[in-house]
Amino acid sequence: MIDVLYFAWVRERVGLGREKVDTSAATVxxxxxxxxxxxxxxxxxxxxxxxxxxxLDQELSSFDAPLAGVREVAFFPPMTGG
Amino acid sequence: MIDVLYFAWVRERVGLGREKVDTSAATVxxxxxxxxxxxxxxxxxxxxxxxxxxxLDQELSSFDAPLAGVREVAFFPPMTGG
Amino acid sequence: MRLAVQSExxxxxxxxxxxxxxxxxxxxxxxxxxIVRDNGGTLSAMEIxxxxxxxxxxxxxxxxxxxxxxxxxxxxxxxxxxRLDANAPIMMVATAAPHRADAFSAAEFLMDYLKSRAPFxxxxxxxxxxxxxxxxxxxxxxxxRW
Amino acid sequence: MRLAVQSExxxxxxxxxxxxxxxxxxxxxxxxxxIVRDNGGTLSAMEIxxxxxxxxxxxxxxxxxxxxxxxxxxxxxxxxxxRLDANAPIMMVATAAPHRADAFSAAEFLMDYLKSRAPFxxxxxxxxxxxxxxxxxxxxxxxxRW
Numbered sequence: 339m340i341d342v343l344y345f346a347w348v349r350e351r352v353g354l355g356r357e358k359v360d361t362s363a364a365t366v367x368x369x370x371x372x373x374x375x376x377x378x379x380x381x382x383x384x385x386x387x388x389x390x391x392x393x394l395d396q397e398l399s400s401f402d403a404p405l406a407g408v409r410e411v412a413f414f415p416p417m418t419g420g
Numbered sequence: 421m422i423d424v425l426y427f428a429w430v431r432e433r434v435g436l437g438r439e440k441v442d443t444s445a446a447t448v449x450x451x452x453x454x455x456x457x458x459x460x461x462x463x464x465x466x467x468x469x470x471x472x473x474x475x476l477d478q479e480l481s482s483f484d485a486p487l488a489g490v491r492e493v494a495f496f497p498p499m500t501g502g
Numbered sequence: 503m504r505l506a507v508q509s510e511x512x513x514x515x516x517x518x519x520x521x522x523x524x525x526x527x528x529x530x531x532x533x534x535x536x537i538v539r540d541n542g543g544t545l546s547a548m549e550i551x552x553x554x555x556x557x558x559x560x561x562x563x564x565x566x567x568x569x570x571x572x573x574x575x576x577x578x579x580x581x582x583x584x585r586l587d588a589n590a591p592i593m594m595v596a597t598a599a600p601h602r603a604d605a606f607s608a609a610e611f612l613m614d615y616l617k618s619r620a621p622f623x624x625x626x627x628x629x630x631x632x633x634x635x636x637x638x639x640x641x642x643x644x645x646x647r648w
Numbered sequence: 649m650r651l652a653v654q655s656e657x658x659x660x661x662x663x664x665x666x667x668x669x670x671x672x673x674x675x676x677x678x679x680x681x682x683i684v685r686d687n688g689g690t691l692s693a694m695e696i697x698x699x700x701x702x703x704x705x706x707x708x709x710x711x712x713x714x715x716x717x718x719x720x721x722x723x724x725x726x727x728x729x730x731r732l733d734a735n736a737p738i739m740m741v742a743t744a745a746p747h748r749a750d751a752f753s754a755a756e757f758l759m760d761y762l763k764s765r766a767p768f769x770x771x772x773x774x775x776x777x778x779x780x781x782x783x784x785x786x787x788x789x790x791x792x793r794w
Contacts (some may be wrong), residue, residue: 346551346623347634361588393621412553416637419550419581419622420536420593420613420748422789428769429780475767478702494699498783501696501727501768502602502682502739502759509666514668514677515661522660522681526735531660531676534748535668539675543674547653589672602680603790609697610752645751 340405342369344383346417348390366392367373367401369411389415422487424451425495426465430472433465448474450481451493471497504536509555509584510589521596523556528575528598528603533614540588550592550632552583564615567599568597572604579612581622590627614644620642649723653703655730658737667724667742674721674744680759686734691774696738698729699767710761713744715718717757718750725758727768737764760790 342359344352352388352420361371368385373380392399405411424441426442444452452469455462466472475494476483487493506512514535522531538548565577578596586592595612599605616622624635651659668677708718711723718728725741741758745751746785762768770781 343553345553345621346625349551393556396553396559398619412556414507414553414621414633415623416642417618417621418624418635418637418641419620420617425699427699427767428771432695445694460787475699475702478699478705480765494702496699496767497769497780498788499764499771500781500783501766502763509793513661513665515663515665517660517661518664518681519659519661524684525683527688529683531683533664534752535664535673535677535696536748537668537671537677539746542673571732577745581737606756607676607678613748613752616713633750 340408341410342370342373343350343412345412348383348413349413352379361405363405365401365405366394366399366403366411369405370401383413391416421452422490423492424455425492425494426499429497430465433461435461435477443487445487447483447487448476448481448485448493451487452483465495473498503569504559504579505561505565506524507552507554507561508579508580510539511582512580512594514591514594517578517580517594520595521576522558525575525598529598530599530604530607532597532602532603532605534609536591536592536594538586538592541628544630545588545626547588547593547627548586549632550583550586550626551623551625552581557583557621559574561616564612568608568612570625572597572599573601574599574604574608577608577612579616580618581620583622585627599635608633611648614641614648616639620647646648649715649726650713651704651707652676652726653698654665654726654728657741659729660740663724663740664742667722669742671721671744673746675746676748677742677744678748678751678755680741680755682738682740684732684734684736684738686733687774689777691734691735691772693730693772693773694738695773695778696729696732697771698727698771700748702729703729706766707762710765714754714758718743718745719747719756720745720750721741721755722726723754723758725762727766728769731773747780756766757794760787760794762789763787 575598688690
């Protein structure tokens with residue numbers, strides 16, 4: 339089980355901000371494929387990876403990073419703070 | 421008659437901050453020569469022109485500038501504000 | 503070094519004075535305050551989302567890096583989240599240093615990083631609806647100078 | 649645009665708040681405050697001399713130039729003269745702009761020019777006597793970037 343978090347318009351498309359996902363995906367990219375296959379709202383959220391960022395255990399990471407040992411995955415658009 | 425002002429260590433060497441000078445000096449450089457010839461304290465104040473600045477009627481100027489029409493001449497070291 | 507990620511507003515003057523009073527021997531204090539622009543009356547509010555935990559970690563790392571790169575006495579960052587009305591303060595950075603160049607550089611560095619590397623997302627609530635603010639190329643480009 | 653050349657002290661927070669409150673539509677406010685450093689306890693006070701009339705003219709010209717070069721809403725400069733104790737505020741610059749880059753650049757420009765083109769002369773009153781502060785090459789060099 340892994341905690342998956344969504345922010346900003348990713349959260350709005352998925353329809354929730356946080357969920358527990360039972361997965362054996364090896365990488366972030368595998369997890370995205372798994373979720374996108376599951377329901378249309380995920381496919382919509384993950385349609386354009388170029389406009390998405392991912393953090394693993396609260397550190398910015400890449401879509402090819404392995405999920406082994408990771409407890410928290412977060413998806414969000416590029417940050418626009420300040 | 422021209423108002424001559426001195427600031428910072430120039431003022432301290434000359435011994436006063438402002439005086440009226442009766443002069444027919446054509447340029448700032450002529451005025452400096454005239455004052456320096458008059459008394460030792462002026463010669464001490466004007467000894468090193470490289471470390472002096474001059475303003476004519478409150479605008480930074482040069483030692484070769486003409487004094488015709490000028491009412492106020494000020495001598496001071498490079499500024500160190502802030 | 504103090505970081506506050508908060509929904510409450512803050513008072514620029516009060517924060518600046520508290521920050522300055524805590525310094526000893528600093529010759530230069532720079533503050534930057536960001537304010538919600540009303541864009542000529544078309545924007546009524548802004549909603550800022552953050553990632554509790556990661557937001558604090560990311561900003562703390564930026565503040566630590568600023569203190570490594572410049573000779574600083576102290577750094578302060580306040581950043582709000584939630585709904586902010588037009589003309590309300592969004593965030594503030596303050597730096598204290600012996601010399602002005604360090605205080606200015608560190609404040610600009612922190613602003614550039616906060617804009618595009620701190621986990622905050624802004625949604626504009628305008629008279630014509632709401633819209634997520636998109637990341638700007640110029641904000642990304644600003645990072646290359648550091 | 650406000651310029652105050654004064655012997656009285658000023659309150660950073662109060663001035664920053666008054667400046668910010670007067671703005672409308674500014675997204676970015678930068679303040680710089682210069683403070684008398686005690687140089688590790690060796691400096692007890694500073695005496696600042698100015699040239700009444702020319703000082704105001706020179707700074708006004710700098711402020712006008714800043715407003716010409718950058719998109720600014722407003723500019724504030726406060727500069728003190730007379731005897732200033734260690735840790736007292738010497739001067740303050742504030743800029744308000746739609747965007748942060750303009751606010752930062754204008755504040756740095758004004759600081760660089762105030763340091764070496766505004767008619768002020770500083771004398772340090774230390775435990776070992778008094779000394780006029782000499783102009784620094786680095787302050788002169790800082791002007792070349794503008």
